[in-house]
Amino acid sequence: MDWLGWTTFGDHVRLMSDNLAAVWANFATAGADYAVMARMMLSRSELDALRAAVPDMEVTVVTIESPPELVRTRLQRRDTGAILEHHLVQTAEYAAVVDDLGIQDFAVTNDDRPIRLLAEEVLDRLGWG
Numbered sequence: 001m002d003w004l005g006w007t008t009f010g011d012h013v014r015l016m017s018d019n020l021a022a023v024w025a026n027f028a029t030a031g032a033d034y035a036v037m038a039r040m041m042l043s044r045s046e047l048d049a050l051r052a053a054v055p056d057m058e059v060t061v062v063t064i065e066s067p068p069e070l071v072r073t074r075l076q077r078r079d080t081g082a083i084l085e086h087h088l089v090q091t092a093e094y095a096a097v098v099d100d101l102g103i104q105d106f107a108v109t110n111d112d113r114p115i116r117l118l119a120e121e122v123l124d125r126l127g128w129g
Contacts, residue, residue, distance in 0.1 A: 013046050017053040024054050034128060042097050062122055063098060063107040070112055 004023065005016025016039075024035060035054075041047045041061060051059050075087050098104075108121050123129040 013049050017049040020050060021053040024057065028056075036122075040094060040098065041101065041103060042094065044101060044103060047103055060105045060126060061103050062125075063104040064110050064118070065107050066110040068092070070110070 004019040005012040007015055020037075027035060035057070037050075039050075041050075047059075047061065071091055072088060075084055075091070079087055106125055108118060108125070110118055120129060
């Protein structure tokens, strides 16, 4: 999902929602009934833009919550030094913004279990399992 709006110029939310509308139209024509999109929502307007891009689809917002120590461990696997510290601060700030928005329909906890089990829980709660 992030790649649909990856840009260093212009309005990334508009680009992402325009691209999502085109991509979803192609999937729907091919017979898709569902789509799972990974994206951190940092504002209601961003979520509104994505909903407008797929007006015939029910959009459910799921938050994946991870304990701070797990986040730190995973970030330490890929980052070091100033980049690591920046990402740790950024992650905490983003978590607070997402929590304050209150736009999630439900949350699941990523407690370092295999991603397949986490995905199964999300699909079951959506009624897609």
